[in-house]
Amino acid sequence: MNVIEAENLSKTFRVKRKEKGLQGSLKAIFHPQTEAVHAVDRISFTVEEGEMLAFIGPNGAGKSTTIKMLTGILYPDDGAVKVLGIDPSKKRKQLAYQIGTVFGQKEQLWTHLTPYDNFRFFGAIYDLPDAEAEARIRELSEIFELDAFINTPVRSLSLGQRIRCELAASLIHKPRVLFLDEPTIGLDPVVKENIRSLIKQMNKELHTTIFLTSHDVGDIEKLCKRIVIVNNGKIVLDDSMTHLKYHYLNKKIVELKLHEEAVLPQLAGITVLKQNGGHVKLEVDTGIMKINDALRHIDAENMVDINISNIPLENIIMEIYKAEGSSLKRGPLDGNHLKKEGL
Amino acid sequence: MSTAVKNELRVCMLSVKYNIMREMLNKVTFLTNILFMALNNATFIVQWVILFSLREDIGGYALRDVMLLWGLAASTFGLAHILFARAFSLPDLIINGKLDAYLVLPKNVLLSVLTSQTSVSAIGDLLYGLVILCVFSLSIGRFFLFVLFTVTGAVIYTAFALLMGSLSFWFVRAEMFAGHMTSSMVSFATYPDGIFKGAVKFLLYLVIPVGMAIYQPVHIMMDFNAGRLLAVLGYTLLLSAAAVFVFYRGLRRYSSSNLMEARG
Numbered sequence: 113m114n115v116i117e118a119e120n121l122s123k124t125f126r127v128k129r130k131e132k133g134l135q136g137s138l139k140a141i142f143h144p145q146t147e148a149v150h151a152v153d154r155i156s157f158t159v160e161e162g163e164m165l166a167f168i169g170p171n172g173a174g175k176s177t178t179i180k181m182l183t184g185i186l187y188p189d190d191g192a193v194k195v196l197g198i199d200p201s202k203k204r205k206q207l208a209y210q211i212g213t214v215f216g217q218k219e220q221l222w223t224h225l226t227p228y229d230n231f232r233f234f235g236a237i238y239d240l241p242d243a244e245a246e247a248r249i250r251e252l253s254e255i256f257e258l259d260a261f262i263n264t265p266v267r268s269l270s271l272g273q274r275i276r277c278e279l280a281a282s283l284i285h286k287p288r289v290l291f292l293d294e295p296t297i298g299l300d301p302v303v304k305e306n307i308r309s310l311i312k313q314m315n316k317e318l319h320t321t322i323f324l325t326s327h328d329v330g331d332i333e334k335l336c337k338r339i340v341i342v343n344n345g346k347i348v349l350d351d352s353m354t355h356l357k358y359h360y361l362n363k364k365i366v367e368l369k370l371h372e373e374a375v376l377p378q379l380a381g382i383t384v385l386k387q388n389g390g391h392v393k394l395e396v397d398t399g400i401m402k403i404n405d406a407l408r409h410i411d412a413e414n415m416v417d418i419n420i421s422n423i424p425l426e427n428i429i430m431e432i433y434k435a436e437g438s439s440l441k442r443g444p445l446d447g448n449h450l451k452k453e454g455l
Numbered sequence: 456m457s458t459a460v461k462n463e464l465r466v467c468m469l470s471v472k473y474n475i476m477r478e479m480l481n482k483v484t485f486l487t488n489i490l491f492m493a494l495n496n497a498t499f500i501v502q503w504v505i506l507f508s509l510r511e512d513i514g515g516y517a518l519r520d521v522m523l524l525w526g527l528a529a530s531t532f533g534l535a536h537i538l539f540a541r542a543f544s545l546p547d548l549i550i551n552g553k554l555d556a557y558l559v560l561p562k563n564v565l566l567s568v569l570t571s572q573t574s575v576s577a578i579g580d581l582l583y584g585l586v587i588l589c590v591f592s593l594s595i596g597r598f599f600l601f602v603l604f605t606v607t608g609a610v611i612y613t614a615f616a617l618l619m620g621s622l623s624f625w626f627v628r629a630e631m632f633a634g635h636m637t638s639s640m641v642s643f644a645t646y647p648d649g650i651f652k653g654a655v656k657f658l659l660y661l662v663i664p665v666g667m668a669i670y671q672p673v674h675i676m677m678d679f680n681a682g683r684l685l686a687v688l689g690y691t692l693l694l695s696a697a698a699v700f701v702f703y704r705g706l707r708r709y710s711s712s713n714l715m716e717a718r719g
Contacts, residue, residue, distance in 0.1 A: 185558040187707055208561035224477045239462045
């Protein structure tokens with residue numbers, strides 16, 4: 113069952129334009145000029161119940177605008193959207209009872225209150241009877257291990273503890289869809305991992321649909337099975353994480369440490385990225401040449417150490433951001449778009 | 456009262472309560488803010504006592520009437536800023552995209568926004584207004600009217616701020632205009648309406664709603680008139696409805712931003 117259905121969703125903002133300097137400012141008073149910016153341009157997608165979806169893109173790609181239209185914050189200019197069968201722009205309040213939002217960079221809690229008082233406030237917002245709110249707080253406190261600081265004012269909590277409280281507060285009403293915007297931003301690796309496993313647990317036990325936006329590849333890789341990439345207001349890729357990796361990871365990075373400098377073979381499928389004395393970095397296109405065959409061209413006696421790695425997902429995503437969107441959407445991904453920069 | 460309305464009011468009251476609790480974190484600042492606002496208002500009594508020592512009548516008002524006017528203006532301003540302080544900084548929320556936090560919650564956006572901030576010094580204004588009433592012209596009937604007009608005045612004042620603030624949905628830099636308009640309402644509210652003539656009087660009843668928020672209520676308290684009372688109540692409802700309508704029309708143009716602050 114689809115919990116989110118977006119069809120030709122569009123949003124255009126009119127942005128003021130002015131020429132530089134004071135003269136430009138004066139001119140803009142009498143002849144204001146605006147330009148239409150298509151923040152979201154006819155995007156269509158669906159999300160199934162219980163799915164964990166990464167909705168990512170570079171800054172200004174249109175992902176926040178899309179989420180805001182899905183949650184009823186913004187009215188679409190065109191197209192149709194249904195979340196849990198509800199049109200967010202028409203029945204925002206009704207929808208809000210069934211969705212949750214967590215914005216990693218933005219506090220939703222009252223900082224002078226304790227997490228417990230905050231949860232009671234959110235319980236009141238979602239019309240939970242006192243007994244039900246209490247039971248839910250106990251349950252969430254157990255899942256998120258909040259007991260140690262549930263009666264400490266939020267302003268005195270560490271960032272990791274605060275994010276756990278933000279997550280718990282957004283779940284007080286058992287939302288069916290949870291929108292997470294950079295939930296692990298600014299957290300240390302241990303806390304990040306902790307938050308990710310909590311999100312996974314939530315998805316598994318409560319079957320909550322997760323709609324995640326993040327610039328942290330770790331979040332995307334460890335949580336989501338499907339990835340939607342937006343750029344310039346359009347969906348440039350909508351694919352499963354496995355499929356994405358399979359098609360893009362046909363290039364390997366081979367780092368070699370040699371006894372002495374060697375002349376490297378000039379063969380199709382092997383690109384020398386860097387050579388500094390005995391230290392060599394190669395890129396092998398396994399679509400053209402197998403790793404095994406590539407290594408045969410290097411004198412094994414001269415080899416001190418070897419490291420073979422995949423191209424980081426971060427680089428793959430960066431490359432997709434740069435690529436022309438339409439040719440990538442649901443099309444075969446041959447990985448040839450990958451460039452050497454940053455490898 | 457329906458459960459939905461009860462729940463809305465419960466959340467609004469909780470919001471105001473938590474706002475006041477936040478301000479009470481520093482007890483000294485909390486109390487001095489209230490006390491000094493009341494004292495600040497009290498300094499104007501001296502000014503009016505001096506003026507009335509020179510003339511017996513200013514714009515048809517005696518000293519007692521001017522004090523009543525001041526008291527009502529202060530309590531009206533106070534109540535509006537205790538309950539609905541955010542109405543007066545609405546352009547900031549609109550321009551900087553800070554309405555998002557209220558739009559994702561299953562409650563009335565407008566009520567949630569209005570009650571999301573409290574001005575502590577406004578408690579001083581409200582108390583000052585009540586003290587002035589008690590000192591200068593207390594009677595049981597006048598007390599009840601004073602309380603009623605404090606409520607209608609606060610609603611009119613908030614609705615006017617909401618109307619002016621909502622202009623920011625349409626116009627860039629409308630916040631300065633909105634600020635001037637709402638502060639002019641306070642300025643005019645502290646002078647007897649008898650000193651204003653012609654176009655200015657027209658302005659004070661039809662453009663800046665100080666006439667129905669303060670002047671008419673003071674006249675009713677001085678000389679009760681049921682027709683005028685109904686007119687004030689009707690005007691309060693009409694202006695509120697207009698402000699709510701304009702706010703929601705504007706909300707459709709809201710363009711958000713990447714900021715989100717709910718309780719700042």
